[in-house]
Structure formats: structure tokens, C-alpha cells
Amino acid sequence: xxxxxxxxxxxxxxxxxxxxxxxxxxxxxxxxxxxxxxxxxxxxxxxxxxxxxxxxxxxxxxxxxxxxxxxxxxxxxxxxxxxxxxxxxxxxxxxxxxxxxxxxxxxxxxx
Amino acid sequence: xxxxxxxxxxxxxxxxxxxxxxxxxxxxxxxxxxxxxxxxxxxxxxxxxxxxxxxxxxxxxxxxxxxxxxxxxxxxxxxxxxxxxxxxxxxxxxxxxxxxxxxxxxxxxxxxx
Numbered sequence: 001x002x003x004x005x006x007x008x009x010x011x012x013x014x015x016x017x018x019x020x021x022x023x024x025x026x027x028x029x030x031x032x033x034x035x036x037x038x039x040x041x042x043x044x045x046x047x048x049x050x051x052x053x054x055x056x057x058x059x060x061x062x063x064x065x066x067x068x069x070x071x072x073x074x075x076x077x078x079x080x081x082x083x084x085x086x087x088x089x090x091x092x093x094x095x096x097x098x099x100x101x102x103x104x105x106x107x108x109x110x111x
Numbered sequence: 112x113x114x115x116x117x118x119x120x121x122x123x124x125x126x127x128x129x130x131x132x133x134x135x136x137x138x139x140x141x142x143x144x145x146x147x148x149x150x151x152x153x154x155x156x157x158x159x160x161x162x163x164x165x166x167x168x169x170x171x172x173x174x175x176x177x178x179x180x181x182x183x184x185x186x187x188x189x190x191x192x193x194x195x196x197x198x199x200x201x202x203x204x205x206x207x208x209x210x211x212x213x214x215x216x217x218x219x220x221x222x223x224x
Contacts, residue, residue, distance in 0.1 A: 004154075031210050033211075040120075040216075040217075041216055041217075042200055042214035042215050042216045042217055043155070043200070043214045044214070045211055045212070045213075048210075048211060050210070058211065059213075090154050090155070092154070094210065096210055097143075097206070097210025097211070097212065098143050098145050098157070098160045098204055098210075098212075099145075099157040099160070100155075100212065101157075102154030102155050102156070103154055104153060104154055105152075105153075105154055
């Protein structure tokens with residue numbers, strides 16, 4: 001099993017550009033999550049999903065959108081990137097809440 | 112408001128010693144408290160969790176203690192090894208929140224040979 005994979009691993013954007021981060025899991029998990037991690041800080045939840053076709057806002061949802069059209073995929077979109085969105089983005093999935101399996105992260109820089 | 116925070120940002124120990132990483136929380140309504148380990152350049156990895164109605168739980172070389180009176184959580188690592196060097200996060204989970212975790216800021220553990 002590959003576990004949780006994220007695409008791309010690195011990306012540089014200019015302010016105002018858009019992009020989509022892809023997360024895929026092969027563990028048949030119901031729950032999926034998108035977090036951002038800023039230097040020296042913990043993880044903050046952006047959006048999450050409790051099942052295919054459902055999404056919900058987390059702690060810091062502004063400027064991001066998500067979709068869960070298939071159970072194994074969770075997409076994070078930035079419609080108009082801002083420098084404040086420079087961060088490392090982690091996707092995670094779980095059978096239930098406590099034990100979440102994280103991907104390797106996507107390092108995003110917005111100039 | 113809700114918060115999960117750590118007492119110390121860094122901890123340095125000698126190989127073979129025991130490590131204790133602390134965490135304070137303010138939300139008494141949490142159902143679970145969880146510890147994660149994050150190695151450099153990687154995503155966090157689940158270590159152990161404890162339900163809010165328990166005081167202690169042991170795993171392999173790790174023990175988590177929960178003191179609800181003072182809202183304090185600790186992770187004890189026995190016989191610390193160089194591979195234990197990482198950032199450790201505490202997190203909390205309320206089952207009614209849709210399995211959302213709230214993470215603390217992390218403690219950097221450095222194990223010296």
C-alpha cells in the first residue's frame with residue numbers, strides 16, 4: 001500500500017495564480033483532512049471530509065476550496081494565491097479521528 | 112477559547128535517558144488526547160492516544176499520563192534513542208467535532224549521543 005500520497009511535492013506560484021493540490025489514499029478511509037503547517041508551529045486544519053461527497057470547514061478555511069468526488073481523493077484548491085498562503089500543506093486520512101495517516105507534504109511558496 | 116499548548120519548545124536529552132514532554136490543555140470537553148511525532152521533512156506520525164476518562168496508558172517505550180485536575184498531559188519516552196529526535200505534538204479530539212484534531216505547537220526533542 002502506498003498510504004497517503006500528495007501531488008506535487010513542491011510548487012512556486014505568483015500572487016493571484018491558482019492551483020490544485022491532490023491527495024490520494026489507498027486505505028479505504030472515510031475521513032480526509034487538509035492541514036497547513038507554518039514554521040515553528042503546529043498544524044492547522046483547513047478543510048476536512050467525513051465521506052465521499054462531503055466537505056466541511058476547519059480552523060483556517062478562507063482562501064481555499066476542497067472537493068471529495070471520490071472516496072480515495074481529496075483536492076485542495078487555491079483560487080487566487082496570496083503570500084500568506086506560503087506554507088507546507090499536509091493531507092491526512094483516517095478510519096476514525098485519533099490515528100490519522102499523513103502524507104509527505106507539499107511545500108508551497110507564493111511570491 | 113480552545114487551545115492545546117506546550118510548556119517547552121525544546122528538550123535535549125542524552126541517549127539512554129528517559130524523556131518527558133509536557134502539554135497543557137484548556138478544553139475540558141475533549142474526549143481524547145493524542146501524541147504525534149514529526150521527523151524532519153516528513154508528515155506527523157501517530158504515537159499513542161488516551162481517552163479522557165483514563166489517567167495512564169502505556170505503549171512500546173512510551174507512556175502517556177493525563178492529569179485532568181491541572182489539565183496537563185505528558186509523554187514519557189523510556190531509554191531515548193537518536194531515532195526519537197523529532198518534534199512532538201499533542202492534540203485533542205472531541206468525538207462530536209467530526210473527528211477533528213486540534214494540535215499544539217510542538218516540542219523539539221534532540222537526543223545527544
